[in-house]
Amino acid sequence: MPDETASVQTATAPPSKAMKAVISCDALQALIAALAADYLVLGPTVRDGAIVYEEISDLSQLPAGWKDKQDAGKYRLERREDDAIFGFAVGPHSWKRFLHPPVETLWTGRRDNDGFSIAPAAGEPRKFAFIGVRSCELHAIAIQDKVFIGSPYADVGYRARRQDAFIVAVNCAEAGGTCFCASMETGPEAKNGFDLVLTELLGEARHDFLVDVGSDAGAALLGRLPHRSASDADVAAKAAIIAQTRARMGRALETDGIKELLQSSPNHQRWDDVAARCLTCGNCTMVCPTCFCTTVEDHSDLTGNTAERVRKWDSCFTLDFSYIHGGSVRETGSSRYRQWITHKLANWIDQFGTSGCVGCGRCITWCPLGIDITEEAAAIRANPMTAAGGQHEGT
Amino acid sequence: MKGLERILREHAFFAGFPEDQIALVAGCARNHRFDAGQYLFREGEPANEFFLIRHGKVALDIASPGQPPIVMSTLEPGEIVGASWLVPPYRWTFDARAVELVRAIGIDAACLRGKCEADHHLGYEMMKRFAPILVKRLHATRLQVLNVYGKR
Amino acid sequence: MFTESAEMARMPPAASGDPFVPRIYCVDRIRRELSDTVTLEITPSQGPRPRYAPGQFNMLYAFGVGEVAISISGDCADDRTFVHTVRDVGAASRAITSLDVGAAIGVRGPFGTAWPVTDAEGSDIVIVAGGLGLAPLRPAIYHVLANRSRYGRIAILFGTRHPQDMLYRDELAAWRRNLDISVEVTVDHADRDWRGNVGVVPALIARASFDPHDTVALVCGPEIMMRFAVNALRDAGVAPDHIHLSMERNMKCAIGLCGHCQFGPQFVCKDGPVMRFDRIASLFAVREI
Incomplete structure (x- = not known):
């Protein structure tokens, strides 16, 4: 929209992927409005004492002036001294609830004269635009892409939702008390996987956003917003914010050799120690932005003539998860925690070429007992098993 | 006797057994033939002989009142029948029955025990052969009692 | 990393398009x-x-x-x-x-993956089945019998609980009549009417005749039975990378997306069900894995 851009200092060339721009809060409102024309716009908002991801249409719905105080098993919203819109870390929601929904109908079957017939589920009508995606979450989305699109059998629904999604990321200015993205090399700076990324620049007399462009679609949208070129000072301010966040990580996880460490520790006594605390509630898997496991149920109507195949999030902490005829493979809590953390930090690397952990800290914050993945991994490392779990045969 | 020595040497149980000691064992050995249905020994009888199967199949049975006998195991040529002769009070704890024509070498238990006692090298060679068989049979028995093929 | 042979290559899905739709x-x-x-x-x-x-x-x-x-x-x-x-x-x-x-x-x-029947050509074949585990092996048996000349000695070793529980009884009898292969059946329990073997599959492995240095073993049955069978095959001298097992875990999606069938880093649905023993040896006896 030339009439809008004309009123601000602007580059003569249209925005490109290399461009760095600065926009105001008003322009952020314009961004939301522009996206709403084509997308279901989803962003952070305060509900029930937590920052969650919901449909938003107005800048005022974003959690301006709030921060989240997080520690193992603890989450509390507090007022900030300033009006920062993105001055928090992450809440219980992650974007997987939209790309990989908690409940999804795969198809519907109907009885007919020949037996039954199957109709695929109606596709999702709306494209998603995500506002405020953190670097750890970009990595989580990239990891789920490998799971759902990278294998020979792609998840058709996920692929469609993912391809259509527009992503506005945010560089973190605050590190949460349970954050450890720096040690997972998944943050705090968003480097790719977005259309636009914002860095909130907040000072005595300013409330702006530095915008980096990650895609042509992002560049095109930026071109429609009032913006000016970023100055060297703006770019330096962004670097300082990221450096400060990196320095304030609440936690760290040593990843060196973690795959071999966990894969060689199936009988470590620490698993019993965790199991004594773990409720096997599965909260960690529900809040985890990469946990992808699902189950499928048949939902029949009362006549029995219609059946829906419904896919739901599942958790490796349930007994049913590993059920084979006669019983569950993983009966004990220790084996289920071992499965989760070994899969997340070790087996995932064999399966998908990447760790399954992005260091977002949600599993630590939302564990009712405050079980800490970084602490458990460190405990295994501190007391490694002497030999790899080979075959053991007694008489 | 030379014939028995040769037969012993060819039996899988004695593969690689020291030559001089084969002769000692042969001194306690004799040939047997059991027709189908005949018993090599019965439960409760003194275990005064053990057998190396040369030909045919032997079933180890155990009987319970009011029920047909249960076959616990079958043994084939190359295998041995009986371990109770090694351990006091030297009594059989099951029946050994020839399923078909069985040819076997019987080794007199008291004779062999005496020679093993007198010559510990011989005794140790015998133990080295028996221990793995007993362990394997123990493993097999465990697998059997687990009833792995049934519904859980 | 599990696809180096023709059989291991995954077959295309039945329906093009959505793999969840039957x-x-x-x-x-x-x-x-x-x-x-x-x-x-x-x-x-x-x-x-x-x-x-x-x-x-x-x-x-x-x-x-x-x-x-x-x-x-x-x-x-x-x-x-x-x-x-x-x-x-x-x-x-x-x-x-x-x-x-x-x-x-x-x-x-x-x-899923397949038995390596093509890679095994030229070798002796030992097929070890327990209970219903004979069912996943039957296509491999049909294949090796139909292509008999491509293989060395063939032994089919089958264990089941009781003579009455014997799967494919008539077919086993027919295979037994084939003098060109060795078929041995053993049962855990029998009464005296049973004239066959009583005992466990590892005993059949110990008695079977094959060249341990040039044998491919295909094993399917309850996991405990497979553990015993693997021990017996290794005692006989068969190398771990010549032993193939068909594993069972909770398979819900069959395409590696639901997570249920994980066995260590493997998804049994797509990295299995047929797996080479050497690749899962470290997990094989781990409890609740």
């Missing part, structure tokens, strides 16, 4: 094998039946009840039907074993 098949024939076990022959209601390799499995769907992973137990040379031997052990398998001739059944597949 195709409709029709039950052509039913054969009752055991009191709780039937064999179904099913054909697609439309279009050709997809190709499969011995050892692969399908997801069978009973309308309104659910889906269950069942290995294919027919002859690959028959290009018309899928043959599945199903034991009634749960809601879905009960519904499937209760189907009548003419009934409709949903099928996704075939999925």
Whole structure:
């Protein structure tokens, strides 16, 4: 929209992927409005004492002036001294609830004269635009892409939702008390996987956003917003914010050799120690932005003539998860925690070429007992098993 | 006797057994033939002989009142029948029955025990052969009692 | 990393498009094998039946009840039907074993890795089956018998609980009459009417004649039985990378997306069910893995 851009200092060339721009809060409102024309716009908002991801249409719905105080098993919203819109870390929601929904109908079957017939589920009508995606979450989305699109059998629904999604990321200015993205090399700076990324620049007399462009679609949208070129000072301010966040990580996880460490520790006594605390509630898997496991149920109507195949999030902490005829493979809590953390930090690397952990800290914050993945991994490392779990045969 | 020595040497149980000691064992050995249905020994009888199967199949049975006998195991040529002769009070704890024509070498238990006692090298060679068989049979028995093929 | 041989290469899915949507098949024939076990022959209601390799499995769907992973137990040379031997052990398998001739059944597949029957050419073959584990091995048996000259000695070693529980009894008898292969059956328990072997499969392995340095072993059965069988094969001198096992875990999606069937880093649905022993040796005896 030339009439809008004309009123601000602007580059003569249209925005490109290399461009760095600065926009105001008003322009952020314009961004939301522009996206709403084509997308279901989803962003952070305060509900029930937590920052969650919901449909938003107005800048005022974003959690301006709030921060989240997080520690193992603890989450509390507090007022900030300033009006920062993105001055928090992450809440219980992650974007997987939209790309990989908690409940999804795969198809519907109907009885007919020949037996039954199957109709695929109606596709999702709306494209998603995500506002405020953190670097750890970009990595989580990239990891789920490998799971759902990278294998020979792609998840058709996920692929469609993912391809259509527009992503506005945010560089973190605050590190949460349970954050450890720096040690997972998944943050705090968003480097790719977005259309636009914002860095909130907040000072005595300013409330702006530095915008980096990650895609042509992002560049095109930026071109429609009032913006000016970023100055060297703006770019330096962004670097300082990221450096400060990196320095304030609440936690760290040593990843060196973690795959071999966990894969060689199936009988470590620490698993019993965790199991004594773990409720096997599965909260960690529900809040985890990469946990992808699902189950499928048949939902029949009362006549029995219609059946829906419904896919739901599942958790490796349930007994049913590993059920084979006669019983569950993983009966004990220790084996289920071992499965989760070994899969997340070790087996995932064999399966998908990447760790399954992005260091977002949600599993630590939302564990009712405050079980800490970084602490458990460190405990295994501190007391490694002497030999790899080979075959053991007694008489 | 030379014939028995040769037969012993060819039996899988004695593969690689020291030559001089084969002769000692042969001194306690004799040939047997059991027709189908005949018993090599019965439960409760003194275990005064053990057998190396040369030909045919032997079933180890155990009987319970009011029920047909249960076959616990079958043994084939190359295998041995009986371990109770090694351990006091030297009594059989099951029946050994020839399923078909069985040819076997019987080794007199008291004779062999005496020679093993007198010559510990011989005794140790015998133990080295028996221990793995007993362990394997123990493993097999465990697998059997687990009833792995049934519904859980 | 699990696809270096022709058989290991995954077969294309039955239906193009959404891999979660089954195709409709029709039950052509039913054969009752055991009191709780039937064999179904099913054909697609439309279009050709997809190709499969011995050892692969399908997801069978009973309308309104659910889906269950069942290995294919027919002859690959028959290009018309899928043959599945199903034991009634749960809601879905009960519904499937209760189907009548003419009934409709949903099928996704075939999925998973196959027995290495081509790689094994030129070698002795030892097929070790326990209980219902004979069903996933039957396509491999058909294949090696149909291509007898390509293999060395062939031994089929089968263990089951009781003579009455013997799967494919008539076929086993027919294979036994084939003097060119060795077929040994053993049971855990028998009364005196049983003239065959009593004992466990490892005892059959110890007695079987094969060249341990040039043998490919295919093993399927309850996991405990497979652990014992692997020990016996290794005692006999068979190398770990010549032993192949068909593993069982909870398979829900069959395409590596649902996470249920994980066995260490492997997904049994796509990295298995047939796995080479050396690749899973460190996990094989780990509890609750």
